[in-house]
Amino acid sequence: LTVLNAGRRYLKAEDLSGKVFVTSGLGGMSGAQAKAAVIAGCVGIIAEVDEAALLKRHKQGWLMEISNNLDHCIARLREARKNKIALSLGYHGNVVDLWERLVYELDTTGELLVDLGSDQTSCHNPFNGGYYPVQLAFEEAKQLLSTNPAKFRTLVQESLKRHVAAINKLADKGMFFWDYGNAFLLEAQRAGADVVKKGANKTEFRYPSYVQHIMG
Numbered sequence: 001l002t003v004l005n006a007g008r009r010y011l012k013a014e015d016l017s018g019k020v021f022v023t024s025g026l027g028g029m030s031g032a033q034a035k036a037a038v039i040a041g042c043v044g045i046i047a048e049v050d051e052a053a054l055l056k057r058h059k060q061g062w063l064m065e066i067s068n069n070l071d072h073c074i075a076r077l078r079e080a081r082k083n084k085i086a087l088s089l090g091y092h093g094n095v096v097d098l099w100e101r102l103v104y105e106l107d108t109t110g111e112l113l114v115d116l117g118s119d120q121t122s123c124h125n126p127f128n129g130g131y132y133p134v135q136l137a138f139e140e141a142k143q144l145l146s147t148n149p150a151k152f153r154t155l156v157q158e159s160l161k162r163h164v165a166a167i168n169k170l171a172d173k174g175m176f177f178w179d180y181g182n183a184f185l186l187e188a189q190r191a192g193a194d195v196v197k198k199g200a201n202k203t204e205f206r207y208p209s210y211v212q213h214i215m216g
Contacts, residue, residue: 002180003040005214006116010176016042017084020077020113022102023180024095025120026053026063033120034063034088042116043080044088045073047095049138054090068092070101077113095119096134096159099166106173114170117177118210119163124183126156131187133159157191164193171207179209 007016019042023033026048034057037044046063048054057063064087067073073091080087091098105113122130132141133155145152171177179185185205188195197204208214 019115021116023118030120047091094134119184123187160191161193
């Protein structure tokens, strides 16, 4: 319902075939995103750093494909988008790398390859394994979290700033992004990312929450 209503509200579209939804998270609450994309008929690319979560969703049949190669992900995205094929593709990697690759594609080809975007990392718990920084591989990050939590926190906040910078560039070109109620925008703001709504007070974000804007 969230994906369908996002299409209706932001894209003025009842039919989401050929539309691309990019997000992150295939764990507990977020695991249904892949299935939702296919039910809605769009192309869903979902990043997940934990291979165990990807394999679980794939085994369940909720996730159609898995890849750890961004070149392959972009090629599959383009193919499914062009042919209007419903697809859920799990990218085994950090969502920041995925967003930055989509910015690169925009900068080099002029193509905006994503229509809808969100995030379901566990940003209500960002410094204790709910969000993994893009600067490190998953296992390295887990080790740093146990040995130097202060350094881990710094890397998470740097990662959030990069995360938002990429989203902002794509949103400026027409992608519609929303907060999935996971404290992503709140923690990004605390990290110093550019998420404040222009001309509004400091408690208003430039992107809406799905609770009020989509489900409401």
